[in-house]
Amino acid sequence: MKRPVRLEPGQKLVLTANRLLDGRIVWWCEGGTWDLHIGRAALLDADEAEAVLARVVAEAQRDGVVGVYDTAVQAAVPPEPVTVREKIRAHGPTVHPEFAVETEQ
Amino acid sequence: MSIPVGHYQYDRVDRDFLQARIAEFEGQVNRRLDGTLSEDEFKPLRLMNGLYLQLHAYMLRVAIPYGILDSRQLRKLGEIARRYDRDYGHFTTRQNIQFNWIRLEDTPDILRELAEVDMHAIQTSGNCIRNVTADEYAGAAADELVDPRVHAEVLRQWSTLHPEFTFLPRKFKIAISGSPNDRVAARFHDIGILARPGEDGAPVFRIFVGGGLGRTPVIGEELFDSVREEHLLATLEAILRVYNAHGRRDNIYKARIKILVQAIGVEAYREAVEAELGQMELDRYRLTPEAVAAIRARFAVPLLEAPDDADAVLTQQRRDDPLFDRWVRSNTHVHRDPGHIIATISLKPAGGIPGDATSAQIGRLADLADAYSFGEIRITHLQNVVLGHVRKDRLRDLWLGLSEVGLAEANIGLIGDIVACPGLDYCALANARSIPIAQKLGARFADTALQAEIGALRINISGCINACGHHHAGHIGLLGVDKRGEEFFQLTVGGQAENGAAIGTILGAALPEDETVDAIARLVDCYLGRRENGETFLDTLTRLGHEPFREAAYETV
Numbered sequence: 001m002k003r004p005v006r007l008e009p010g011q012k013l014v015l016t017a018n019r020l021l022d023g024r025i026v027w028w029c030e031g032g033t034w035d036l037h038i039g040r041a042a043l044l045d046a047d048e049a050e051a052v053l054a055r056v057v058a059e060a061q062r063d064g065v066v067g068v069y070d071t072a073v074q075a076a077v078p079p080e081p082v083t084v085r086e087k088i089r090a091h092g093p094t095v096h097p098e099f100a101v102e103t104e105q
Numbered sequence: 106m107s108i109p110v111g112h113y114q115y116d117r118v119d120r121d122f123l124q125a126r127i128a129e130f131e132g133q134v135n136r137r138l139d140g141t142l143s144e145d146e147f148k149p150l151r152l153m154n155g156l157y158l159q160l161h162a163y164m165l166r167v168a169i170p171y172g173i174l175d176s177r178q179l180r181k182l183g184e185i186a187r188r189y190d191r192d193y194g195h196f197t198t199r200q201n202i203q204f205n206w207i208r209l210e211d212t213p214d215i216l217r218e219l220a221e222v223d224m225h226a227i228q229t230s231g232n233c234i235r236n237v238t239a240d241e242y243a244g245a246a247a248d249e250l251v252d253p254r255v256h257a258e259v260l261r262q263w264s265t266l267h268p269e270f271t272f273l274p275r276k277f278k279i280a281i282s283g284s285p286n287d288r289v290a291a292r293f294h295d296i297g298i299l300a301r302p303g304e305d306g307a308p309v310f311r312i313f314v315g316g317g318l319g320r321t322p323v324i325g326e327e328l329f330d331s332v333r334e335e336h337l338l339a340t341l342e343a344i345l346r347v348y349n350a351h352g353r354r355d356n357i358y359k360a361r362i363k364i365l366v367q368a369i370g371v372e373a374y375r376e377a378v379e380a381e382l383g384q385m386e387l388d389r390y391r392l393t394p395e396a397v398a399a400i401r402a403r404f405a406v407p408l409l410e411a412p413d414d415a416d417a418v419l420t421q422q423r424r425d426d427p428l429f430d431r432w433v434r435s436n437t438h439v440h441r442d443p444g445h446i447i448a449t450i451s452l453k454p455a456g457g458i459p460g461d462a463t464s465a466q467i468g469r470l471a472d473l474a475d476a477y478s479f480g481e482i483r484i485t486h487l488q489n490v491v492l493g494h495v496r497k498d499r500l501r502d503l504w505l506g507l508s509e510v511g512l513a514e515a516n517i518g519l520i521g522d523i524v525a526c527p528g529l530d531y532c533a534l535a536n537a538r539s540i541p542i543a544q545k546l547g548a549r550f551a552d553t554a555l556q557a558e559i560g561a562l563r564i565n566i567s568g569c570i571n572a573c574g575h576h577h578a579g580h581i582g583l584l585g586v587d588k589r590g591e592e593f594f595q596l597t598v599g600g601q602a603e604n605g606a607a608i609g610t611i612l613g614a615a616l617p618e619d620e621t622v623d624a625i626a627r628l629v630d631c632y633l634g635r636r637e638n639g640e641t642f643l644d645t646l647t648r649l650g651h652e653p654f655r656e657a658a659y660e661t662v
Binding site: 022082089092 | 138144207210531544
């Protein structure tokens with residue numbers, strides 16, 4: 001059973017995964033698409049995230065993604081992940097600024 | 106094509122096998138992409154072919170058997186970095202290379218390109234016998250007693266697709282050296298092998314079992330002192346059988362052979378191996394002199410010719426050029442031939458990423474290997490590169506060539522020669538970033554004169570308890586930990602991987618990332634201030650104990 005998500009004030013959940021073809025990190029957007037940029041991710045409340053996650057996991061193969069899970073973000077514009085790990089996933093390796101996700105279309 | 110110096114020459118059987126294996130994997134990739142295979146079903150298949158799904162992309166780990174490759178193979182790795190990755194590769198502590206930005210659908214094509222130069226990625230992951238590592242100075246060092254490459258190749262052939270050992274309780278790592286100076290961390294391997302000549306001149310093998318790092322660091326224990334060559338494979342087969350039968354499969358963290366050896370004791374393990382040997386058909390595993398000779402014949406022998414004044418030329422060049430002299434002091438090792446020398450090329454530029462090389466650097470290394478070392482290159486378990494057979498009178502030309510591509514750092518074995526895992530910047534398992542702290546330390550101690558003054562001091566950094574940066578074996582070790590989403594580093598001192606293998610002792614509570622470099626600088630200052638004549642960091646630590654160093658590290662905390 002999935003552990004209950006505890007969000008701090010000002011936090012929401014986003015869904016993330018790796019793209020099957022190239023392993024790149026993607027974020028789930030409104031309308032069911034996946035995007036490289038966390039800025040386009042759909043922000044979910046804890047009480048709705050579980051159902052959305054279950055639906056998205058079930059469609060992962062069709063959508064060409066693998067390893068779908070949810071993670072907490074500060075609900076700013078753009079949203080910013082709470083943990084170092086997810087910040088690195090969102091923005092790229094800190095040791096190669098030229099690989100920053102923000103520079104990609 | 107002529108036989109390569111340094112590694113085994115493939116034949117048609119080897120090449121046909123690789124093509125069949127690639128076709129099999131391509132079918133598995135296609136079935137994954139069309140959904141016939143689930144990720145859970147596909148994962149063990151891709152791992153058996155060296156393909157991980159890491160933090161940002163797929164990572165392909167390519168095998169470099171016993172760390173030795175030729176210039177055409179190295180050139181191909183550079184081409185793969187340029188064409189399929191982001192123009193660089195990362196050399197690992199297992200003498201392999203990793204590419205961090207690989208596309209799943211490109212992988213069969215990459216494997217075909219590797220097969221063109223007799224390379225592959227088989228058994229670089231999974232619960233099998235991994236790439237066998239060997240002394241980076243094999244066949245070259247003056248202090249070597251037995252060239253371990255032929256037996257490393259024997260082990261490679263024995264362990265590749267071994268049907269009984271494809272699904273071991275956990276991964277299994279073997280290292281072999283033929284020098285009395287352990288340069289392979291033999292006592293930190295599942296099996297460590299030290300070869301030496303027996304009384305009749307034929308090699309005998311001292312075998313350690315149950316060593317390892319990770320979350321439970323253990324120094325391997327001697328299982329046998331003098332295994333004869335003919336019984337080498339039978340003995341390893343028996344050791345693996347006992348582990349395969351009795352190693353734990355219920356708990357991944359208790360599944361390595363070291364846990365089994367610790368649980369039953371090395372005497373009981375030895376008895377179990379001897380019992381297994383007693384009921385094995387030994388003739389089937391006998392390693393005959395003819396079989397060894399046939400494998401040895403697949404290695405070319407370098408023609409070591411040098412002018413009589415080669416040594417005098419080098420001596421004069423060192424007098425004339427202090428920078429070159431400093432590099433020679435730290436980055437070379439004595440060759441068995443008096444006209445030659447072993448050059449270690451640092452992949453640890455000040456402020457750089459340990460073990461990384463761009464495709465341009467990789468290509469240049471291949472050119473320099475052709476020009477100066479019979480086209481042969483070795484990758485070290487400390488993430489550097491070795492040219493094993495350089496004529497002494499041509500060493501300065503090599504150094505100048507390395508300088509042109511930023512590969513002439515004079516820091517081998519010094520504080521700038523940092524070993525670090527990829528850490529949280531790339532690794533899906535990591536808790537903290539290893540590379541940035543390595544870069545900061547490299548920048549802090551960038552002055553090579555200062556590094557030479559500090560002397561032998563090895564820093565190892567791991568981004569999690571899995572210890573891929575071998576922090577337990579570092580003179581100073583750093584372990585990255587996560588505290589409420591923030592990066593902290595736990596410091597250890599006193600580890601070493603060589604003959605006096607030791608596990609580092611934790612100094613105290615983990616430090617915040619932004620205090621760690623200063624704390625290490627204070628450790629170094631403590632050593633410099635209190636060392637006596639000729640003492641290394643480890644010598645001073647042994648004499649004084651940990652307390653002065655602990656006080657120095659936590660001085661302002």
